Amino acid sequence: MLRKARDELIRKLNHIQSLLQVIKKPPDDKIFNLKSPNLQILKSLITLHLLLITVTTFSCRERVTPPDIPPYIPPIVLAVEDTSCTDAFIRIKTTKAFDGGVLQLRREGSTKVEITNLNTQLDTLVIDEGLLPKREYKYRAYWIVNSTAVDSSMELIVRTMDTTSHDFSWEITYLGDGGNSMLYDVAIINDTLAYAVGEIHLKDSLGNWEPTPYGLAVWNGRELKLRKLFAQYPGVRSLSLVRPRGIFAFSEMNIWFADADVFWWDGKSQLLKVHQVVNTILSSGQYVNKLWGSSTSNIYAVGYGGAIAHFDGVRWRRIESGTDVDLTDIWGSPDGSIVWACGYYDDKVGTYLFKYNGIKWELAYDGSYTEFILRDDSISGSISSVFTLNKRKVFLATNAGIYESTSNITGKAKRISFTSS
Known part of the structure; x- marks a missing residue:
């Protein structure tokens, strides 16, 4: 496609060059009097040719599709599985096996769980207890090597449930007349x-x-x-x-x-x-x-x-x-x-x-x-x-x-x- 565009461009340039040679003829040629309308028409044609060449060149340029960038997969993923008024059920997954170190789950910066066996990919559910009802807590997991955080998960926000009124009314009903019912x-x-x-x-x-x-x-x-x-x-x-x-x-x-x-x-x-x-x-x-x-x-x-x-x-x-x-x-x-x-x-x-x-x-x-x-x-x-x-x-x-x-x-x-x- 680029080769055809190049050949077309060369052909049009050659044509313009021949037109310019004609313009350079002696002025005694009445046809090419500088004030002649014919000359003005010729100039307009040359300008149009140049414009077409420019448009053709850019429109024929081959478009290059940028490569797809693979989505980022974090090595540690946190997800809330369930909550109660005082507990949070959090699933911890790793997308790769870590070479040594420990994995820490922290709530508001305080370590709640520490996992040491990271030789295989991890998929486990942990319970964080003793929370307050109707509160928001922030969690993040870290891969720790030699007391230094090497990698971490995205922040996870967990909201505990509110309490109920506990205003229950129970009615006891007895069935049967006895006799080991x-x-x-x-x-x-x-x-x-x-x-x-x-x-x-x-x-x-x-x-x-x-x-x-x-x-x-x-x-x-x-x-x-x-x-x-x-x-x-x-x-x-x-x-x-x-x-x-x-x-x-x-x-x-x-x-x-x-x-x-x-x-x-x-x-x-x-x-x-x-x-x-x-x-x-x-x-x-x-x-x-x-x-x-x-x-x-x-x-x-x-x-x-x-x-x-x-x-x-x-x-x-x-x-x-x-x-x-x-x-x-x-x-x-x-x-x-x-x-x-x-x-x-x-x-x-x-x-x-x-x-x-x-x-x-x-x-x-x-x-x-x-x-x-x-x-x-x-x-x-x-x-x-x-x-x-x-x-x-x-x-x-x-x-x-x-x-x-x-x-x-x-x-x-x-x-x-x-x-x-």
């Missing part, structure tokens, strides 16, 4: 619909105990209504009474119960649909206690003897847990990528928390050492229930209280007591 689990659909399951014993009008207990209590926003649950197994003429020990509800028309086997209810039918897992998917004695699912095609069931089963929307399959402890509860993150299960032995020491990471189940925490020790800063007691709202935090219920911990659980946790001690 028990509630084992609850599922809340909304503020006007909730379910509680268990064994609720009532007396008839003559004061005699009814022969079978009620298994379901339904809260409609005004009162609790009791209902007996029945199911019919294939090939069996008589009905089976269902006394659920667990319930999980996706909606008022999609409700699942656990009572050794698994049962499904549409919220209207007289009979529950049976999903038989005992002696088919699970071994004899492995009875289902609790259920959890992220969708109707991703449901987990846990129970006695380390029982874990999974439902993909079509069929159930057994999952090896690697334990024989009685699993008492299960819960997972909303997307189902992390699932927790917990349990303890009735006849010997041993309480455990298990975690499913999307690939396999593994032991996340062994609480046997602190099962009979009360601590406020670490998990203690027999772990009987587990709950989470996201992938970052997990709540555990034990006979010592409720504990809040991060998902990369090491035993460190904050006790939220439900007793006076």
